Amino acid sequence: MATENAKPKQKVPHKARKWPLRWAARISLFGAMLVLSLAIYLAFVVVRRPPVSSGAARRQPSPSATSPPPTYTATRTPTPPPTVTPTPGPPRVGLVAGHWKNDSGAICDDGLQEVEINLDVTRRTAKLLKEAGYDVDVMAEFAPELNGYQAAAFVAIHSDSCLNLPEATGFKVAHVTNSAVPQEEDKLVSCLWSEYGQATGLAPHPGSITRDMRQYHAFRRIALKTPGAIIELGFMYNDREMLTKHADVVARGVAAGIRCFLEQPAPPPNSN
Numbered sequence: 001m002a003t004e005n006a007k008p009k010q011k012v013p014h015k016a017r018k019w020p021l022r023w024a025a026r027i028s029l030f031g032a033m034l035v036l037s038l039a040i041y042l043a044f045v046v047v048r049r050p051p052v053s054s055g056a057a058r059r060q061p062s063p064s065a066t067s068p069p070p071t072y073t074a075t076r077t078p079t080p081p082p083t084v085t086p087t088p089g090p091p092r093v094g095l096v097a098g099h100w101k102n103d104s105g106a107i108c109d110d111g112l113q114e115v116e117i118n119l120d121v122t123r124r125t126a127k128l129l130k131e132a133g134y135d136v137d138v139m140a141e142f143a144p145e146l147n148g149y150q151a152a153a154f155v156a157i158h159s160d161s162c163l164n165l166p167e168a169t170g171f172k173v174a175h176v177t178n179s180a181v182p183q184e185e186d187k188l189v190s191c192l193w194s195e196y197g198q199a200t201g202l203a204p205h206p207g208s209i210t211r212d213m214r215q216y217h218a219f220r221r222i223a224l225k226t227p228g229a230i231i232e233l234g235f236m237y238n239d240r241e242m243l244t245k246h247a248d249v250v251a252r253g254v255a256a257g258i259r260c261f262l263e264q265p266a267p268p269p270n271s272n
């Protein structure tokens, strides 16, 4: 009976104790789940966020970063153009055939016109430079393209008067006064002096460089950074044979001068 007696005694309090226990278990389970989900959320947030560090350190990307670097949309502020414009493809050379499509230039008594010589030599020079891999523009005296013209080199090709005087022989080269790129233009002029003289055997005639040459209209029209020069190939009376019968040699001299400027990093060596 002891068992019979004990049974009802134990039954009621057992039932009464079980009810709050169940709720406690449910609450603790809920709490555990809450803590677990919070932990998962925190872990997710921490992994995605980059480590908080000082501003200076943030600018340096850490090499151990596992995530790929963020892509930035290009928001460029206008920057001044670089001093040396890298030209994709072959360098461009601009040539002006003096007086072409404008006037005759100097004229000899027999009707030989300066523009004929200039155009012939300019076209031959362009051909030689193209064969050497350059992009070449042959332009008229007042070509609209001259405005802001950009190239690795620019040369205007003219010839001198048809004066029948013993001293009227030889060639000359000049660049603009107050050059924006004096070092480059000095080199271009120096290359033309040496290479053209060497190719043609004509003597330099620097004494007759006029203000018109240094203030040549195209120098004020081409881009400031385009190195430009003007060459007077020779005098149409005394140097006529070279200018008309050996135009190929004349053109080779001009092309060699331009190539010397574009291809030689240092001033040309004084070789034979």
Ligand SMILES: [Zn+2]
Pocket (backbone or CB within 6 Å): 098, 099, 105, 106, 114, 158, 159
């Ligand atoms: Zn001329």
